[in-house]
Amino acid sequence: MNIQLNGEARTLPDPSTLLDLLQAEQLLERRVAVEVNGEIVTRSLHASHVLADGDVVEIVHALGGG
Numbered sequence: 615m616n617i618q619l620n621g622e623a624r625t626l627p628d629p630s631t632l633l634d635l636l637q638a639e640q641l642l643e644r645r646v647a648v649e650v651n652g653e654i655v656t657r658s659l660h661a662s663h664v665l666a667d668g669d670v671v672e673i674v675h676a677l678g679g680g
């Protein structure tokens with residue numbers, strides 16, 4: 615399946631969840647906010663949210679500071 619991730623084309627196995635995508639992008643240990651097709655998907659739903667061909671995904675890294 616083909617998706618857009620932060621404006622770039624990505625090909626993923628079908629089916630893939632958001633958790634699969636985060637693992638493939640090596641982001642499992644990072645604090646991130648995820649949006650699919652303009653809707654925020656909470657962390658508790660990452661494992662069950664199945665991506666579809668053509669989805670537009672935005673991942674934002676949370677940065678700490680002081």
